[in-house]
Amino acid sequence: MLESLSSSLQNVFRSLRGYGKLNEKNVKDALREVRMALLEADVHFRVAKDFTKQVRDRCLGQDVLESVTPGQQIVKRVHEEMTELFGGAHTDFNLEDRPAGVMLLGLHGSGKTTTAGKLAHYWMSSGKSVVLAACDIRRPAAVEQLSTLAKQEGAACVAPREGDTVPDVAARARREASEQQADIVIYDTGGRFQIDEDLVHELEEIREAVQPADTVLVLDAAIGQESVEVARRFHEAVGLTGLILTKLDGDARGGAALSVHSMTGCPILMTGTGERPEDLEPFYPERMASRILGMGDVVSLVEKA
């Protein structure tokens, strides 16, 4: 994942090797290429612009220009800046309540239902008990999908009954979870576009009914420039506590990952890296930045300069 960004950036750093001593012009040239690489990786254009500007400012300092290993200094600056973009430190779910509530929401087909199953798997394998709440009553077979996943994981699943509204289902799931002394309730909601007021209203109703500690946006990592807008609108409409990025296994770019935190302030909690229940990982900003920059490789490359 993110290979194409990674390889473009490594090319840029490799070219810096040819410069010998750095000056304002070759830093600028290199950063123009960095900006193009970021744009081609779907990093939001504003983030790409700010990012390259920050790095430039950091790189044009005397300590970098006069360093004996200026290329390495630049990589280091880019790495620091990128870690910041990803959110700095790792953030976890808020699981203090009992039952703790986690509401999942997002665009159509982003991976909410699959992620609900994965989270159940994740928490249940550390000994917690989980209840899944099927709060998508619109899409054909959405409830069957979640209940199949629940059965697979051995989690309880609360499905809508005849005449139930979505908040009814959510409230019943919460009640049953309390009675069973379950640790966590995961609410799977229907796919929606942020601009659809009815559906945003429905999310608000669910939230009022069950007051989940976490309201998490599930975002497909392959989403283009709109990722930021989507996250921002959901954040404005319902107040997000975090994000889960899905489908990072197949996405060679994933600029969304680099854009959403800085534009919304919401932490990335986890990433989905496949279709199976175990394909979910906690997100660590620093590790992700190192991975993209292929730190080991780049540093050794630049050292040869």
Add this chain to the structure above:
Amino acid sequence: MASWREALRKTRRTVRRGLGTLFGGGRPSEEAVEELEENLLAADLPARLAMELVETAEASGGDGLREGIERRLIEELGPAAPVSWAEAPRPMTVLLVGANGSGKTTTAAKLARRAAGNGRKPLLCAADTFRAAGTEQLALWAERVGCDVVRGQRGSDAAAVAYDAQQAALARGADTLLVDTAGRMHTREPLMRELGKISRALEKGREHAPEETWIVLDASIGQNAVAQAKFFHQAVPLTGAILTKLDGSAKGGAVFAVRRELGIPLLYAGLGEGEEDLAPFDPESFVRSIFEEDDEGV
């Protein structure tokens, strides 16, 4: 049904914002040019194409600029390529492929409805035997649009299900078989190979099948669309593309890259979740609606 204009209103807003100044005539200011660039990028136009258009804008003046950019973009998309259900071969098999969650199942149902509306007898095949409730979803859709469906068991061999469906189509006199497959990442080789297997199973059942293999692309994906489409094209030669979720997305610009790199025609646009929300892809309206003056004066 949602109209093109309505569905793309958001896109138009994003892109047009900076163009008032530019299109007004006279030499564009530096800020106007920068704004043009940002707006084109925001619409997911490939970065290189956006830069190229920006350079043209800088070089020329404001006069005729809008027409120039429009013409250029329409050219990029190639001529309209409507599906002619009346003239398409009978029987015909259409294989639908694409990434996870792109809209294949929903589109399969929408296509069945269109085929039936054009005097054909469609049959749906639920060959997504992988995802939980993948076949149930299509079965429910089939009921809704009044079409028969052949479905496999979860975990069964998708190619075998497709083969059976083809036999069923022949036996029942259905002239249009629409095969819905499981979503897959283009980077997963075994899953991509499975597509080839499905395609060959169809051919084994009837020579020349599948006549069409369409990729279903989500309009909100960015530059990854090209990589996706290329890998699918290698696995099963694509004959067309369908762009879904154009109603909610502010973008759609990734189609330019797909069209340029693969040369396959854009057939339909998905404009909503309902069974009727599928419109023939019309390059001119698509581009025009990007630049059109808004009634609300936005």
